Amino acid sequence: MSAVVDSHGHGHEHHHDHHGGYSGIMRWITTTNHKDIGTLYLWFSFIMFLVGGAMAMVIRLELFSPGLQWVNPDFFNQMTTMHGLIMVFGAIMPAFVGFANWLIPMQIGAPDMAFARMNNWSFWILPFAASLLVISFFMPGGAPGVGWTMYAPLTVQMGIGMDFTIFAVHLLGMSSIMGSINIITTILNLRAPGMTLMRMPLFCWTWLITAYLLVAAMPVLAGAVTMTLTDRHFGTSFFNAAGGGDPVLYQHIFWFFGHPEVYIIALPAFGVISQVIPAFSRKPLFGYASMVYATSAIAILSFIVWAHHMYTVGMPVTGQLFFMYATTLIAVPTGVKVFNWVATMWKGALSFETPMLFAIGFLFLFTLGGFTGLVLSLAAVDIQLHDTYYVVAHFHYVMAIGAVFAGFAGIYFWLPKWTGRMYDEKLGKWHFWLSTIFINMTFFVQHFSGLAGMPRRVPDYPLMFETWNKISSIGAFGFGLSQFLFLYIVLKAIRSGEKAKDKQWEGADSLEWTHLPSPAPYHSFETQPVIK
Amino acid sequence: MDSPQREWAFLGSSHGFSVLLKRNCSISPKGMICVFAMLAAVTLSIALGFALAGAWLVLPFAGLEVVALVLAFLWTARHAADYERIEFAPGRLCVEVAEGRRLRRHELDRGALRARHAPERGCVVLGVAGAEDEIELGRHLHAEARSGLADALNRTLRL
Numbered sequence: 235m236s237a238v239v240d241s242h243g244h245g246h247e248h249h250h251d252h253h254g255g256y257s258g259i260m261r262w263i264t265t266t267n268h269k270d271i272g273t274l275y276l277w278f279s280f281i282m283f284l285v286g287g288a289m290a291m292v293i294r295l296e297l298f299s300p301g302l303q304w305v306n307p308d309f310f311n312q313m314t315t316m317h318g319l320i321m322v323f324g325a326i327m328p329a330f331v332g333f334a335n336w337l338i339p340m341q342i343g344a345p346d347m348a349f350a351r352m353n354n355w356s357f358w359i360l361p362f363a364a365s366l367l368v369i370s371f372f373m374p375g376g377a378p379g380v381g382w383t384m385y386a387p388l389t390v391q392m393g394i395g396m397d398f399t400i401f402a403v404h405l406l407g408m409s410s411i412m413g414s415i416n417i418i419t420t421i422l423n424l425r426a427p428g429m430t431l432m433r434m435p436l437f438c439w440t441w442l443i444t445a446y447l448l449v450a451a452m453p454v455l456a457g458a459v460t461m462t463l464t465d466r467h468f469g470t471s472f473f474n475a476a477g478g479g480d481p482v483l484y485q486h487i488f489w490f491f492g493h494p495e496v497y498i499i500a501l502p503a504f505g506v507i508s509q510v511i512p513a514f515s516r517k518p519l520f521g522y523a524s525m526v527y528a529t530s531a532i533a534i535l536s537f538i539v540w541a542h543h544m545y546t547v548g549m550p551v552t553g554q555l556f557f558m559y560a561t562t563l564i565a566v567p568t569g570v571k572v573f574n575w576v577a578t579m580w581k582g583a584l585s586f587e588t589p590m591l592f593a594i595g596f597l598f599l600f601t602l603g604g605f606t607g608l609v610l611s612l613a614a615v616d617i618q619l620h621d622t623y624y625v626v627a628h629f630h631y632v633m634a635i636g637a638v639f640a641g642f643a644g645i646y647f648w649l650p651k652w653t654g655r656m657y658d659e660k661l662g663k664w665h666f667w668l669s670t671i672f673i674n675m676t677f678f679v680q681h682f683s684g685l686a687g688m689p690r691r692v693p694d695y696p697l698m699f700e701t702w703n704k705i706s707s708i709g710a711f712g713f714g715l716s717q718f719l720f721l722y723i724v725l726k727a728i729r730s731g732e733k734a735k736d737k738q739w740e741g742a743d744s745l746e747w748t749h750l751p752s753p754a755p756y757h758s759f760e761t762q763p764v765i766k
Numbered sequence: 767m768d769s770p771q772r773e774w775a776f777l778g779s780s781h782g783f784s785v786l787l788k789r790n791c792s793i794s795p796k797g798m799i800c801v802f803a804m805l806a807a808v809t810l811s812i813a814l815g816f817a818l819a820g821a822w823l824v825l826p827f828a829g830l831e832v833v834a835l836v837l838a839f840l841w842t843a844r845h846a847a848d849y850e851r852i853e854f855a856p857g858r859l860c861v862e863v864a865e866g867r868r869l870r871r872h873e874l875d876r877g878a879l880r881a882r883h884a885p886e887r888g889c890v891v892l893g894v895a896g897a898e899d900e901i902e903l904g905r906h907l908h909a910e911a912r913s914g915l916a917d918a919l920n921r922t923l924r925l
């Protein structure tokens with residue numbers, strides 16, 4: 235007769251004192267606790283959101299009126315470049331890695347991430363990378379003004395700020411790869427007994443697939459910026475036509491990384507939405523399995539559509555057709571997802587607390603961004619719209635509204651679990667409505683200026699675009715200011731929020747709600763729950 | 767919620783029972799190899815494609831990543847199969863400890879044997895009072911479960 239006692243192995247380095255023996259700032263620097271690290275990621279992301287947002291305010295200020303008013307064109311270009319890089323790599327990606335750190339171990343019933351120490355490094359690389367980006371402004375020639383896509387041959391002509399940016403991108407990539415390996419290992423190896431893959435909350439699934447995407451795409455980005463570096467300083471001519479290289483090759487490499495990257499941002503957002511909508515519909519997610527397959531399909535397709543960013547570069551008609559059909563194909567699994575979210579709400583006992591409002595906002599606005607994506611995927615149309623404000627509107631609907639709204643939905647949703655305190659529901663609703671109105675003011679009109687032909691990445695424009703730009707700028711200022719309300723709501727909740735219930739949302743059914751108190755204890759699931 | 771009470775299988779019996787303590791691994795090392803190998807293959811073939819197109823500097827980064835994947839795999843796999851088996855036989859206690867590549871077997875006289883929870887060492891120490899030789903057990907358990915294991919062992923040893 236024998237019995238098997240399952241238990242995790244975390245062996246010797248186990249600390250039972252509360253915070254690994256350090257206090258104050260050292261606690262945060264040395265922490266290997268997934269909840270601490272999740273918190274660090276989220277605050278870092280919010281700070282970057284403010285920094286990148288400040289740059290957006292400069293951009294919108296300059297574009298408030300035609301003509302040059304506030305900044306010189308060179309600085310304007312530096313602003314657009316750094317705004318893009320900081321928002322993508324500094325704000326949105328770390329925000330979802332923060333969610334991953336907090337939630338994945340709790341949702342699969344694991345005590346922590348698989349590589350706790352490496353987790354600490356993954357985070358602490360980020361502040362260095364961000365500092366490099368910011369320091370580049372103070373280098374001779376300033377920050378690079380090449381656009382977040384860092385196209386050659388312009389990158390070859392930039393000052394030393396470009397090298398800082400390249401190094402920053404390397405660091406960010408390293409952090410992402412370590413994070414991904416950690417997430418993959420955690421999800422595959424540390425699930426509690428009974429937590430089969432197909433029982434995992436969808437958030438874990440979307441992150442598993444995102445981590446695969448990161449592992450596949452990041453070396454390509456690292457290679458792209460390294461070749462830029464060697465072209466700049468070591469006499470190679472990968473992208474330099476004068477030396478026999480090919481600048482278009484850079485675009486292929488960048489977008490081979492770049493399009494998967496947009497799904498690296500979008501998939502975890504889908505994951506958050508897939509937790510929030512069922513909870514407030516008081517129904518299980520409709521079509522769970524099809525969600526998993528749709529997510530995988532999107533991930534695979536995302537590697538064969540990259541040249542839809544390059545229709546105007548010139549390519550054979552067969553190439554245009556291939557990339558056009560492949561791109562429109564992505565709308566199918568995306569449509570499956572949208573259908574499932576709507577079907578989850580269908581005949582549900584809906585209630586509209588702040589997380590649900592943001593989730594529904596996401597549903598409408600992300601889908602709108604998806605539709606403009608379809609418009610742009612048509613090669614013949616894109617030749618007109620490429621590099622206009624229509625594209626700016628498209629990707630802000632999917633990223634600045636889609637991903638950011640999913641982030642807000644997630645923060646309002648899990649804040650009670652993280653802090654043990656509730657946010658102010660009334661203020662949360664204010665935050666939602668202000669954000670929604672202002673962000674649509676900012677970006678919806680850009681469809682019109684884009685269709686009318688206003689090019690992107692320019693500090694000046696003809697008089698005919700003035701009205702749209704004024705509306706857009708006012709919306710942007712309003713959206714920016716509304717985020718201080720968000721900060722206030724979060725701080726108020728942490729300081730003096732009402733005590734949250736263990737299962738704050740009656741429809742929530744993942745382990746962090748059903749098996750853990752609020753706030754979730756510093757160490758949770760040291761003994762696995764058994765999932766029946 | 768957290769840390770439920772465990773029931774030790776050999777409680778209340780003096781012999782003929784055993785307990786197996788092992789890590790919770792929800793995927794086998796083989797499964798893990800498959801996943802990581804697939805990732806490495808995808809990364810390397812992408813890099814190879816770019817190398818053929820002239821952008822060979824993607825390759826070293828793909829290589830570095832594969833090294834990272836291999837290290838991560840080795841780290842998890844090395845201890846994936848660790849276990850401790852404790853078996854009660856009439857008059858004796860057999861302990862088998864597998865750790866990494868090593869497998870140690872101990873057969874002990876139950877006579878003066880005592881178990882003690884040693885939080886500072888992160889294990890349960892099994893030995894004869896005053897004697898040098900000690901066996902460390904319960905490394906796969908968290909502290910609370912470890913003290914439970916020590917109690918259960920002592921109770922059973924005294925029977």
Ligand code: HEM
Pocket residue numbers: 383496497499500542543561562564565568603604605606607608610611612616619620621625628629632633637
């Ligand atoms: C149905 C899904 C989608 C389709 C069909 C689609 C299609 C496109 C196309 C054709 C372009 C190129 C436009 C041009 O430069 O002329 C584009 C640009 C872009 N898309 Fe999407 N897209 C989709 C979803 C997304 C998502 C989910 C994201 C991010 C979360 C995203 C982010 C971007 C970005 C950042 C750009 C602009 C890149 C730049 O030039 O700086 N897209 N999209």
Ligand SMILES: [Cu+2]
Pocket residue numbers: 492493496539540542543
């Ligand atoms: Cu794309």
